[in-house]
């Protein structure tokens with residue numbers, strides 16, 4: 204599990220940005236060049252930027268593109284300020300740098316970054332609008348970018364006024380026609396302010412109760428509010444992120460738009476990563492994701508520490524299968540007569556090997572939960588099993604409870620245990636064991652006190668974040 208990095212490229216109207224980014228979203232090196240209007244120059248400059256930040260740790264290259272992108276085929280369908288629909292950008296870069304290349308809409312890339320390390324960190328259901336010259340958008344549901352037939356998330360073209368202005372997309376009254384940066388310029392002129400008046404100036408005038416500034420900001424932000432409310436009713440996101448050059452100004456302008464309480468409410472926040480979001484997200488999107496790696500959650504703890512409850516709650520929340528040592532071992536205890544404690548230990552060891560063999564045979568993209576007490580086995584033996592199973596990312600949940608609680612639980616269930624398991628006379632030994640037992644600590648571990656109610660969605664979020672930085 205060597206630390207891998209990726210290069211993210213963001214193609215902007217004024218700048219092309221490149222960054223080498225670690226798995227946890229930190230920029231290690233970056234480079235910048237002026238943008239260009241023709242595709243050949245852009246391609247050439249991107250290649251030079253990649254050379255500047257490339258090194259042996261780079262596992263992939265991601266490119267955020269203004270305009271509509273078909274993610275699966277890596278085709279650019281239409282251009283923004285630079286039209287890349289006529290060049291085979293992904294193939295060209297892939298052949299030249301011999302790394303897998305991922306291309307996506309620039310706003311989807313920014314959303315990936317904001318969800319990983321920005322304003323929506325930890326959230327899995329997020330809507331993002333980027334307010335700049337136009338309005339871009341992206342939607343994340345359950346941790347995945349929503350693509351539908353290929354180009355879902357073009358939120359600038361959410362209609363807000365059927366009698367509105369004509370839009371580049373062919374329709375009328377899209378939110379982009381009234382709430383983009385371009386539209387703000389028009390509202391400013393209509394409001395009698397000089398050309399070049401900025402959103403910041405208008406916001407500061409509104410602070411001082413300037414009615415004309417308030418009206419301009421209202422004309423700009425009220426249709427955005429309508430679009431956001433529609434998106435919230437449709438998608439019920441945890442948070443709506445406003446990014447792009449005017450994201451924060453739009454967020455502040457929204458404070459002047461009255462809105463009635465509704466069944467449908469989501470938090471609206473400004474983006475946190477600024478100009479870097481696109482490059483960070485492009486890099487993260489190009490690293491092998493959960494679909495291409497094998498992940499393992501070890502649920503560890505002494506007998507009666509509450510492992511099974513935690514493992515099964517996590518499985519219900521995530522859909523990840525549970526491999527439980529008892530599930531493998533118990534049929535043998537039922538079929539084989541006269542199992543004593545040493546033989547029970549042998550069965551435990553064989554069962555653990557069986558569980559890791561199943562993980563080894565599982566395809567890439569599998570996340571498995573393994574429920575067992577690992578403390579009976581030598582650490583280097585377990586480490587070898589993990590390595591042999593081809594696990595790319597590992598996390599551990601350490602189940603704990605006060606030793607006397609563990610002793611009481613075991614005592615209460617002793618009569619129900621199959622022959623071969625020690626009985627109630629094991630309680631004092633277990634209490635002593637619970638007192639000194641420790642997690643394996645091979646990867647990140649999270650301690651869960653099983654006497655408290657389990658916040659399983661929160662646990663899932665923490666595991667996903669740990670997996671991202673572990674693989």
Ligand SMILES: [Zn+2]
Nearest residue numbers: 360370372377
């Ligand atoms: Zn439109």
